[in-house]
Amino acid sequence: DSGVTQTPKHLITATGQRVTLRCSPRSGDLSVYWYQQSLDQGLQFLIQYYNGEERAKGNILERFSAQQFPDLHSELNLSSLELGDSALYFCASSVGQYENTIYFGEGSWLTVV
């Protein structure tokens, strides 16, 4: 158990819908990262937050957004969902802004039908 908690573990939704994925980082970690992993694909970095502020942005679509709340939990919002958005979405956390040893949650499986 890495200490990073993600909910929901699985969800199925229709195209055009919007979903929110939630992440609680490890106790004491200030940075939260979101990654997308499609079938047989590697881990694609989406976005990083540190202590409530956006710090780095990767290949995140405009239909996707994220935020980190004062209690340090984070949410990834995916809207106008398309079939190609079906993937495993991972949250990870680390202690600091530049602390590069990150710990992953178990992921949220999103299936868009």
Add this chain to the structure above:
Amino acid sequence: GQQLNQSPQSMFIQEGEDVSMNCTSSSIFNTWLWYKQDPGEGPVLLIALYKAGELTSNGRLTAQFGITRKDSFLNISASIPSDVGIYFCGSAGYQKVTFGTGTKLQVIP
């Protein structure tokens, strides 16, 4: 974006054999990380490397941070069936970790 070349893409080995995989990059990094991912689960950190030339072991696993800071190696000795999974290298500069495409390891009992 940044690309990491991880090889081999997949391996089938006999139980008890040693395994070696590596990652290379065109960029210099400050940190190299190795993760293992079991099906349907999140990647689990195996080894983290922070200095060029550093050699670190974790049980039967040994990883090295290349002296040029552009590569890293992971070795698994005396493989066992539970070593099956996908191994990812990750390299970190500032603010984000980039991952390789993974090495899928199958161990034949």
